[in-house]
Amino acid sequence: MDYRFKILMVSSExxxxxxxxxxxxxVGALPKALRQRGHEICVVLPKYSFIDTQKYGIELFHYPMGxxxxxxxxxxxxxxxxxxxxxxxxxxxxxxxxxxxLYHDKEMNDYRDNPKRFAFLCRAALQLCLDxxxxxxxxxxxxxxxxxxxxxLKTLDWRNTVLERSAxxxxxxxxxxxxxxxxxxxxxxxxxxENFIPGIFEYYNAxxxxxxxxxxxxxxxxxxxxYAREIxxxxxxxxxxxxxxxKEDRFRGILNGVDYEVWSPxxxxxxxxxxSIDHPEGKxxxxxxxxxxxxxxxDTHVALLxxxxxxxEQKGYHLLAEILEELxxxxxxxxxxxxxxxxxLENFYRSMAYKYGDxxxxxxxxxxxxxxxxxxxxxFFIMPSMYEPCGLNQIYSxxxxxxxxxxxxxxxxxxxxxxxxxxxxxxxxxxxxxxTYALYYTIGWAVSTYYDRPYHMxxxxxxxxxxxxxxxxxxxxxxxxxxxxxx
Ligand code: ADP
Ligand code: GLC
Numbered sequence: 001m002d003y004r005f006k007i008l009m010v011s012s013e014x015x016x017x018x019x020x021x022x023x024x025x026x027v028g029a030l031p032k033a034l035r036q037r038g039h040e041i042c043v044v045l046p047k048y049s050f051i052d053t054q055k056y057g058i059e060l061f062h063y064p065m066g067x068x069x070x071x072x073x074x075x076x077x078x079x080x081x082x083x084x085x086x087x088x089x090x091x092x093x094x095x096x097x098x099x100x101x102l103y104h105d106k107e108m109n110d111y112r113d114n115p116k117r118f119a120f121l122c123r124a125a126l127q128l129c130l131d132x133x134x135x136x137x138x139x140x141x142x143x144x145x146x147x148x149x150x151x152x153l154k155t156l157d158w159r160n161t162v163l164e165r166s167a168x169x170x171x172x173x174x175x176x177x178x179x180x181x182x183x184x185x186x187x188x189x190x191x192x193x194e195n196f197i198p199g200i201f202e203y204y205n206a207x208x209x210x211x212x213x214x215x216x217x218x219x220x221x222x223x224x225x226x227y228a229r230e231i232x233x234x235x236x237x238x239x240x241x242x243x244x245x246x247k248e249d250r251f252r253g254i255l256n257g258v259d260y261e262v263w264s265p266x267x268x269x270x271x272x273x274x275x276s277i278d279h280p281e282g283k284x285x286x287x288x289x290x291x292x293x294x295x296x297x298x299d300t301h302v303a304l305l306x307x308x309x310x311x312x313e314q315k316g317y318h319l320l321a322e323i324l325e326e327l328x329x330x331x332x333x334x335x336x337x338x339x340x341x342x343x344x345l346e347n348f349y350r351s352m353a354y355k356y357g358d359x360x361x362x363x364x365x366x367x368x369x370x371x372x373x374x375x376x377x378x379x380f381f382i383m384p385s386m387y388e389p390c391g392l393n394q395i396y397s398x399x400x401x402x403x404x405x406x407x408x409x410x411x412x413x414x415x416x417x418x419x420x421x422x423x424x425x426x427x428x429x430x431x432x433x434x435x436t437y438a439l440y441y442t443i444g445w446a447v448s449t450y451y452d453r454p455y456h457m458x459x460x461x462x463x464x465x466x467x468x469x470x471x472x473x474x475x476x477x478x479x480x481x482x483x484x485x486x487x
Contacts, residue, residue: 005034005138006039006040006138007034007039007140008138009031009140009142010044010045010121010140010142010146011045011143012046012102012103014028015029015262016028017051018045018102022256023142025256025259028083028259029258029259030471030474032083032085032471035084035085037472037476037479041086042088042134043088043089044089045088045090045091046117046121047090047091049097049098049099050100059079059080060078060079061080062078062132064076065078065124066127067127068123069120076124078091078124091121096113097117099111108343114181115185115188118144118209119148122141122148123152126149126153129162135163136163137167137482138166139167139168141168143171143172143173143177144177144210144213146213147170147212148212149168149170149213150168150215151201151213152190167486168216168485169220169478169482169485170214172210172221173223174314174389175237175240175389176238176387178208179207179210180206181209183202199243214243215243217485218485220247222252223253223255223390223411224411224413225255226409227390227409227410227411230387230409232251254478255411255414257469257470257471257472257473257475258396258470260468263396263400264399265286265399268372268376271286271372271373273285275376275401277465280461284300287304287377287378287379288300290377290378291334293370296334302332302333303332303379304377304380305334305335305443306335307335307381307382308338308371308374309339310340311345312341316385319386320382321348322436326440331447334359335356337362338362338365338370371393375393375396375400375402376400379402379450380404380446381393381394381403382404382406383404384406384434385407385410385412386409387409388407388411388412389411390410390411390414394411394412395415395469398415398416398465400465401461402464403428403461405428405446406428406429407431407434412430413430418430419445419456421449421453424453424456425463427463427467428460429442429443429446
């Protein structure tokens with residue numbers, strides 16, 4: 001595409017500064033890919049207190065900045081750093097962002113002022129454009145936290161300003177999180193009451209940030225074609241399927257890519273050894289290292305199954321929990337899991353690791369390093385999600401020759417090709433029914449392939465490692481979305 005866009009991306013997460021899940025990875029990589037394709041792009045993030053300003057060379061850029069919220073002016077300052085050449089602006093407002101978590105405290109209680117915190121982020125991002133004369137063609141919002149941006153652009157008066165012609169794109173990374181809050185927060189957003197109606201911001205007498213964003217965005221997308229289809233149905237639409245259907249051709253699915261500079265076994269900085277399709281030897285060393293971290297039996301012949309992820313209902317780890325003992329008791333396997341979230345699941349997996357000693361390990365916490373080692377050191381990676389907008393870990397797994405075992409939903413369906421036992425083709429193992437039965441037998445199928453059909457395993461691993469889901473490809477699709485938003 002010849003057109004060069006000016007893009008303002010606003011998000012609550014961006015790797016490496018602040019991440020709780022895939023949104024961070026996406027915002028850490030897509031801007032870079034867009035920049036490499038010649039677009040001018042910058043990112044606006046909150047300046048959370050845990051971001052290491054020294055490490056990332058973050059410097060004061062603009063101060064003071066007044067932002068109109070409701071009927072008062074809030075004051076903040078803007079800091080800046082560059083990440084792979086992309087300018088990143090950090091909004092510093094300590095009442096809102098000087099916290100240990102992004103969205104909730106240690107006990108997983110949502111911060112009660114979240115609607116105000118993120119409404120403020122949106123207005124501040126636009127104010128920065130006004131103050132510094134940046135005129136974006138596209139304002140790209142991500143999830144409910146920044147979903148007020150399309151509404152601000154459409155409903156406030158921007159005549160004769162740099163935002164006069166800006167169009168908006170809203171990416172839904174997860175439709176289950178909509179930002180539904182008491183309407184007492186509404187005046188603070190500064191959006192007129194005429195927008196507080198069903199179909200726009202009103203949702204059962206509360207505010208729904210995402211619903212309003214969907215209504216006002218010039219283009220809406222989600223992160224895989226299958227999830228895009230799923231969420232336009234009442235069964236999976238989380239109450240917003242009708243709103244999405246109403247967008248018609250202004251709603252589509254664009255599969256996420258992977259930042260292969262970060263996620264490749266050839267040069268992953270967290271691994272004790274590197275490997276590739278033609279030189280796979282290093283994978284064994286990673287497997288050993290992983291076994292060592294968890295004090296597992298140092299046997300590289302046993303099938304090792306890995307899991308990394310947030311312990312939330314979406315991910316299906318409660319389904320896995322139901323069959324875990326049966327798996328451990330009936331199959332010759334080792335199992336490792338890394339994650340945090342639901343306290344019951346945390347306790348369950350911790351206690352299982354204790355019970356199964358040298359065959360099972362659990363790390364309850366967040367560790368980037370261990371996430372990489374599990375991707376590299378495991379033979380299989382399990383994602384039994386109830387739903388999955390895209391999912392990144394299964395795509396990382398492919399690249400590391402760690403065969404994904406996934407439920408065929410959302411992006412899991414779009415990125416994994418099911419093993420064909422007759423031809424030996426495929427890149428992983430899929431099941432459809434969200435049942436313990438289906439999960440148990442699919443893991444059994446994978447494990448039996450490991451032991452009984454090593455020639456097929458080799459082929460599957462080779463296939464998996466050769467697949468590419470580059471951001472460059474997805475960035476091209478975002479260009480079309482941007483163009484559509486502008487027309
Ligand atoms: P989601 O965004 O729904 O959490 P994704 O698969 O898109 O799911 O992305 C998850 C990202 O978060 C991956 O990069 C994964 O490695 C990372 N991640 C999740 N939990 C942890 C954890 N406990 N420690 C380290 N990384 C984690
Ligand atoms: C969300 C989804 C996940 C997706 C990620 C990045 O957190 O749960 O499936 O990969 O966003 O788009």
